[in-house]
Amino acid sequence: MKRWLVAVSFFVVATALWEWLVRRGIWSPVLVPSPLDVGRYLITAAEDGTLLQATMVTLRRLVVGYVVSLVVGLPLGLVTARFAVCQDTLGLVALGLQTLPSVCWAPLALLWFGQTEGSMLFIVIMGSLWSVLLATTAGVQSVPPIYLRAARTMGSRGVHTWLKVILPASLPFVVSGMKQGWAFAWRSLMAAEIYVTILTGFGLGHLLHYGRELHAMDAVLGIMLVIIAIGLLADKLLFARAERWLHHRWGTGAL
C-alpha cells in the first residue's frame, strides 16, 4: 500500500513539474506540449475511436508475430541445443541476425511481400524469433547433467525427458528469452509501422508518423504514452506472474 502511494505521488509530481516547465516557458510548447494538451488529444482520439482502432490493429500484428516467433523459436532452440551441427549453423545464423535491427529487413520485406500485413509480420518475426531461439538454447545447455542422470534412473527417456526435465529446467532462461522476444517484437513493429505504410490497417506507429508529419507533438507524445502503457501492461500481466512463480519455486530473486 505504501509503495503504491509512493509510485502514484512520483508520477503526479513528475507531471506537475512538466506542466510547470511548459507554463513558465522554459520548455517551448512547440517542442514539448503540456501534459494537459496530451491528455486532451488522448481523450479526443479515444472518443472518435482512432486510438482504439489503431491499438487493435497494432496488437493483432504484435500477437500474431510473437506467437509465430514462439512456435518456431522454441523448437528450433531445442534442436540447436541438441545437435552440434545445428549449433554451428543455425546457432550462428541466429546470433548474427539477433544483432541486426529488424527494421533493416524493411526494404526486402516490401520487395518480397509488398505493402501487406505479411511485410509487417515478417519484420516482427525477424525481430523476436532469434532471442527466443537463443534463450531456449542457452537454457537447455545450462541444465545440470545430474538432473538428466536422476531422470534416467527413474525411467525417463527421449520425449519424456525433453518435456518433463529439460524444458522445465530451462524455464528461467526460456521465460527471460520470451520477455526479450516480446520487447523486440514491440520495437520491430513500431519501427515497421513508422517506415512502412500499408493500407490494410493503421497502427499506432502510423498514427505516430502522421503526428510527426503534421507536427502535432501532443499526438506524438500521447501515442508514445499509449505504447509505453501497453508495454507495461503486457509485462505486468504476462511476464511478471511467470517470473514471480519462477522466483517462488527456484528460490531466486530475494528482493
Place this chain on the structure above:
Amino acid sequence: MNPLLTDELRNEPPEKLAVHHVSKTFHTAHGPVAALDNVSLHVREGEFVCLVGPSGCGKTTLLNIVAGLERPDRGEVLADGKPVRGPGRDRMVMFQEPALFPWLDVLGNVLFGLKLKPKLTSAQRREVALFYLQLVGLEKFIHANIHELSGGMKQRTALARALAPNPRVLLMDEPFASLDAMTREQLYGDLQRIWSERKKTIVFVTHNVREAVCLGDRVILFSPRPGRIREEFAIPLPRPRDINSVDVAQYATEITQALKRANLPEHTS
C-alpha cells in the same frame, strides 16, 4: 553329494547383484586412467554393502556401472541374474547432491518416478508418495519448495524419491557427505530402520570408514589407480548401530589401518 540334493539343501540367500570382472578406463587429457581393474563383487538379497576407499579408487564408477549409467569396458553386471544394459527402476540411485527438480515441490519430486510407472491410478501414486514421505519424516512438508528445505530434508526427499518406485536395490553415492554431523547421525538411524523395514539391498559408497561400519553388513575396501578390491570386512554387529559406539570404532580403526596400507604403492622399490 547329488547336485540336485545340494541345490535343494542350499541355505543361501539368492544373489541380487553380481559384478563379473569389470574393468573401466577413462581417457582424460592427461592420458588413460584405469578407474576399475578386473573387479568382481557379489551382493546378496537384502544385504547392506559399503564400498570404501580413497578418492579416485573407482567406487563411484562401479556404482554408476551397476546403476547402468555407465558401461564397463570389459566384464558385466547381473541384477537378478539378468545383464544390466541401462538404468532401471529395480536399481534406484541416490547421488551426493540431492538432484531434486526445483520446478516441482517435494511431493512432485517423489511423484516424478511414480508417474513413469504404468498401471497406477493418480490417486494410488499419491498414496504411495505420501507413504514414503511419511517414512522419511517429511509428511508436513509435501508442498514445500525445494529451496526451502535444509540439506538433510533435501536428502530425505531424495531418499523418498528413490524409494517410491519400490526398487529392490538402492545405490547410494556418498549421499550424506555434505551434511552436518548431527543430521547425518539422524539419517544413519533412519536409513537402518528403512532398510530393515523395507528389506532393500543397498550398495553404499563412502570415504567415511565409520559411516561404512555403522551401516554395512560388509565393508569392501578399494585401492586406487587402478581401482581394485583390496580387502573385505564382515561387520557382524547387532543393529541398530550407533556411529559413536565403541564396537563401531574398533572395526573402523582396523579398516582405517588397512586403508592406509592400501593408499601406499603396492610394491615399493
